[in-house]
Amino acid sequence: MKRREFLTLLGGAALVDPRAALAQTPGRIYHLGTLTPVAPMTDGSPFGKIVVKALAERGYAIGQNLTWDARGSMGDVAKIPVMLDELKARGVDAIIVIGYRTALAAKPTGIPTIGANGIGDPVETKLIDSLAHPGGNITGISDVAATLTTKRLQLLKEMTPNLKKVAMLWNRDDLGMTLRYEASAKTAQAIGITVQALGVREPDDFNDAFSVMNQDMPDAILMVADALTNLNRKRVFDFAAAKKLPAIYEYDFLVRDGGLMSYGPDLTESFERAAALVDRIFKGSKPADLPFEQPTRYPFVLNLKTAKATGLEIPPRLLALADEVIE
Numbered sequence: 665m666k667r668r669e670f671l672t673l674l675g676g677a678a679l680v681d682p683r684a685a686l687a688q689t690p691g692r693i694y695h696l697g698t699l700t701p702v703a704p705m706t707d708g709s710p711f712g713k714i715v716v717k718a719l720a721e722r723g724y725a726i727g728q729n730l731t732w733d734a735r736g737s738m739g740d741v742a743k744i745p746v747m748l749d750e751l752k753a754r755g756v757d758a759i760i761v762i763g764y765r766t767a768l769a770a771k772p773t774g775i776p777t778i779g780a781n782g783i784g785d786p787v788e789t790k791l792i793d794s795l796a797h798p799g800g801n802i803t804g805i806s807d808v809a810a811t812l813t814t815k816r817l818q819l820l821k822e823m824t825p826n827l828k829k830v831a832m833l834w835n836r837d838d839l840g841m842t843l844r845y846e847a848s849a850k851t852a853q854a855i856g857i858t859v860q861a862l863g864v865r866e867p868d869d870f871n872d873a874f875s876v877m878n879q880d881m882p883d884a885i886l887m888v889a890d891a892l893t894n895l896n897r898k899r900v901f902d903f904a905a906a907k908k909l910p911a912i913y914e915y916d917f918l919v920r921d922g923g924l925m926s927y928g929p930d931l932t933e934s935f936e937r938a939a940a941l942v943d944r945i946f947k948g949s950k951p952a953d954l955p956f957e958q959p960t961r962y963p964f965v966l967n968l969k970t971a972k973a974t975g976l977e978i979p980p981r982l983l984a985l986a987d988e989v990i991e
Contacts, residue, residue: 779803784838817886819964832861836864845863865892941957
């Protein structure tokens with residue numbers, strides 16, 4: 665995903681309503697909604713384009729047999745239930761959502777819901793009954809935070825061999841991300857790394873987090889991604905650069921936008937598989953019977969331009985491990 669495209673995802677807002685054009689189209693028309701805690705995921709946004717392409721391969725086309733209703737709360741959690749009510753009133757057959765709190769709000773609506781990413785551990789948060797048998801109206805894509813954290817910490821140690829303390833930033837008001845942080849912290853402590861816990865609830869809290877780090881400087885930063893941390897990502901990038909701290913993120917779009925490095929699920933794959941789940945729901949399957957899926961691709965992406973601008977030297981071995989190097 666290119667930086668320009670990601671900024672469009674965060675900064676744009678649009679609603680596609682082609683139903684009038686479809687009024688004369690014979691046959692079944694399927695209605696898909698999308699809901700994110702940032703900007704709307706329209707059919708022209710980076711993630712939306714992935715879904716549109718994957719659905720086209722399965723016989724769906726906007727303006728022919730598919731409509732697309734996009735909503736995004738731009739970081740305002742209070743708007744999410746209202747937007748869900750709007751989507752339900754419009755009779756969507758399914759919705760694709762991003763983020764744990766978005767999925768949680770969708771649970772009581774009964775709308776067939778596919779969590780594409782940022783859901784956290786849906787069993788631990790009681791979002792679903794089990795990965796194999798979700799049991800309600802929600803299915804989707806999830807991953808294992810502890811396993812991924814082990815790899816992320818290994819990569820940080822390759823960057824900083826004397827790594828002893830990691831600052832972890834996360835949204836403490838998001839249960840999914842809090843559990844993700846806790847799993848990450850346990851993994852770090854198990855291998856002898858001290859965790860500097862920096863939970864934030866609102867944008868102003870980042871100043872406090874930076875103040876804590878200034879008083880007790882960590883050796884590196886790990887940021888747990890959700891709407892709050894993603895919307896404030898530039899502040900984290902700038903602090904890490906000013907202090908010459910290596911930082912690792914969960915998704916590659918954060919690295920394309922200026923972060924140093926990332927290790928996490930391939931979001932192209934995640935949204936393609938979300939589209940496949942939409943297709944199954946359109947064809948009559950119930951989310952309760954569709955197992956949660958695990959990503960299969962986890963690219964390590966490194967931004968060499970950021971490293972040079974920050975004055976960090978990337979060890980040759982770390983460069984060799986990268987699936988993609990941004991120069």
